Amino acid sequence: VLLRLNKPSPSRHGAGASALPLYLLPPGPRPLPVIGNLHCLLGALPHHAMRALARRYGDVVLLRLGHVPTVVVSSPEAAREVMRTHDAVVSNRPLYVTADVLSYGGQNIAFAPSGSPHWKELRRLCAAELLSPRRVLSFRPVREEEAACLVRSVDAASPPPFLVNVSERVKALMNDVLMRCAVGDTCRMRDEYIAELDEALRLLAGFNLVDLFPGSRLARALGAGSLRAAREVHGRVHRIVQAIIQDHASKAADDGAGSRDEDILDVLLRLQRDGGLETVLTTQVLCGVLFDVFAAGSETTATTTIWAMSELAKNPGVMRRAQSEVRRVLEGKTRVAEADIQGRLPYLQAVIREALRLHPPLPLILPRSCAEPITILGHHVPKGTTVFVNAWAIGRDERWWPDASQFKPERFEGEGVVDFSGADFRFLPGGGGRRMCPGLTFGVANVEIALASLLYHFDWELPGGADPGALDMGEAYGITARRKTDLVLKATPFVPTN
Ligand code: HEM
Numbered sequence: 122v123l124l125r126l127n128k129p130s131p132s133r134h135g136a137g138a139s140a141l142p143l144y145l146l147p148p149g150p151r152p153l154p155v156i157g158n159l160h161c162l163l164g165a166l167p168h169h170a171m172r173a174l175a176r177r178y179g180d181v182v183l184l185r186l187g188h189v190p191t192v193v194v195s196s197p198e199a200a201r202e203v204m205r206t207h208d209a210v211v212s213n214r215p216l217y218v219t220a221d222v223l224s225y226g227g228q229n230i231a232f233a234p235s236g237s238p239h240w241k242e243l244r245r246l247c248a249a250e251l252l253s254p255r256r257v258l259s260f261r262p263v264r265e266e267e268a269a270c271l272v273r274s275v276d277a278a279s280p281p282p283f284l285v286n287v288s289e290r291v292k293a294l295m296n297d298v299l300m301r302c303a304v305g306d307t308c309r310m311r312d313e314y315i316a317e318l319d320e321a322l323r324l325l326a327g328f329n330l331v332d333l334f335p336g337s338r339l340a341r342a343l344g345a346g347s348l349r350a351a352r353e354v355h356g357r358v359h360r361i362v363q364a365i366i367q368d369h370a371s372k373a374a375d376d377g378a379g380s381r382d383e384d385i386l387d388v389l390l391r392l393q394r395d396g397g398l399e400t401v402l403t404t405q406v407l408c409g410v411l412f413d414v415f416a417a418g419s420e421t422t423a424t425t426t427i428w429a430m431s432e433l434a435k436n437p438g439v440m441r442r443a444q445s446e447v448r449r450v451l452e453g454k455t456r457v458a459e460a461d462i463q464g465r466l467p468y469l470q471a472v473i474r475e476a477l478r479l480h481p482p483l484p485l486i487l488p489r490s491c492a493e494p495i496t497i498l499g500h501h502v503p504k505g506t507t508v509f510v511n512a513w514a515i516g517r518d519e520r521w522w523p524d525a526s527q528f529k530p531e532r533f534e535g536e537g538v539v540d541f542s543g544a545d546f547r548f549l550p551g552g553g554g555r556r557m558c559p560g561l562t563f564g565v566a567n568v569e570i571a572l573a574s575l576l577y578h579f580d581w582e583l584p585g586g587a588d589p590g591a592l593d594m595g596e597a598y599g600i601t602a603r604r605k606t607d608l609v610l611k612a613t614p615f616v617p618t619n
Pocket residue numbers: 230231232244252413414415417418419421422425481482483486487549550551552553554555556557558559560561563564565
């Protein structure tokens with residue numbers, strides 16, 4: 122009787138759960154008819170609401186979101202079981218309807234089925250070609266030029282001190298960097314492409330009725346508008362990418378081989394021509410991969426940089442220490458070159474990690490789907506369950522991070538520091554296991570040079586002498602946990618640009 126009172130009835134949580142002894146299922150709130158536990162997520166951002174549920178029910182919580190059985194894990198041990206012990210079984214993404222349309226039915230990297238030869242080949246290409254350390258290094262001139270451009274754009278305002286919308290500038294910077302690395306610097310449809318990709322990201326964010334109630338005709342009818350919008354954006358993106366590919370092919374013929382560094386589309390087109398891969402690189406696959414690079418790369422790196430600047434503005438002592446490190450290392454220079462800072466800014470690196478701990482851009486990582494029944498910390502998780510790892514909650518938990526809510530980069534200094542490799546399940550900004558982010562090194566390189574440039578060239582403070590501690594740190598709803606309000610700071614030039 123006690124078990125019945127404390128545990129949800131299995132049959133209430135979805136078909137896969139119905140044959141199980143109810144005490145084996147993870148605990149969770151009682152689902153309501155039809156909507157299940159959707160009401161538990163109302164009024165708060167999903168990762169916040171899920172943390173509140175974890176505090177009440179434990180590190181493994183069972184929910185029913187609409188018709189979809191869902192498990193949320195919120196501790197390093199539970200995350201290890203998902204991403205290491207059961208990695209092979211929990212590495213598919215649930216293919217939501219909008220994502221299905223935008224990814225050509227899972228032909229890109231982020232939504233392709235994980236066991237498929239297609240996904241394995243694309244991941245191999247990421248490691249060996251598209252996002253390899255050599256390729257990331259070859260993008261160095263792009264990062265340096267764009268970071269210098271950012272500094273000039275701040276400097277262009279007059280007279281000093283300038284009021285700078287840091288959010289806008291950083292977003293523009295990351296869009297430009299990712300766009301140039303993906304399709305080159307002379308893409309005539311650049312702005313159109315960015316606008317369509319932004320719209321696609323907006324459609325991907327959030328829970329869609331059709332995804333929450335798969336199989337329901339009513340949900341299909343009510344959700345028809347967003348599905349139609351996704352199809353339209355998808356059609357426009359496809360046409361733009363086709364035109365970009367044609368431009369590239371004719372430019373490659375004009376330039377002659379080897380006259381410039383390859384961008385990601387050049388590499389894809391070369392691999393397409395050469396053939397011999399496990400998968401055929403159709404135009405659809407190229408569109409999907411370019412979508413991954415831009416969608417997964419631009420927003421995450423911009424969000425991380427903006428949160429890092431926010432935390433620095435909120436914590437002037439940390440700002441001073443990071444600035445003095447950057448200024449000591451770059452003394453006498455008129456612009457930031459990566460060769461000058463590489464491996465020489467350990468405190469700034471710690472600032473970036475601390476920003477990623479408190480503000481992982483993808484707070485719930487990306488959802489996974491359980492292909493077979495598994496056990497997480499002794500709880501039975503039925504086949505077909507969607508699994509979320511709440512990296513945001515784990516990164517803010519006092520059990521693993523003393524003074525968890527404080528911005529203390531020092532915790533990432535010294536021996537035995539936690540790294541980005543996904544091996545330490547307390548710190549999962551790039552996820553873990555076989556689905557772990559393949560672009561994290563590239564992303565962090567973009568964040569590092571942007572921050573080094575802003576800190577080297579300018580002093581920063583809140584406008585109107587506002588109290589740094591009172592800076593609004595609210596998050597907006599969306600595919601990434603970005604700032605709710607734009608970050609606007611006062612910049613005073615410190616080192617002039619050349
Ligand atoms: C600070 C920057 C970044 C962060 C915090 C980040 C974070 C993440 C996370 C949490 C995932 C899901 C991993 C999982 O399911 O375990 C992911 C996947 C992915 N990321 Fe990143 N990312 C960043 C930058 C980038 C960049 C620059 C690129 C490419 C240019 C990229 C490409 C991808 C791709 C393709 C996937 C899907 C991988 C798959 O499903 O196999 N990311 N990223």
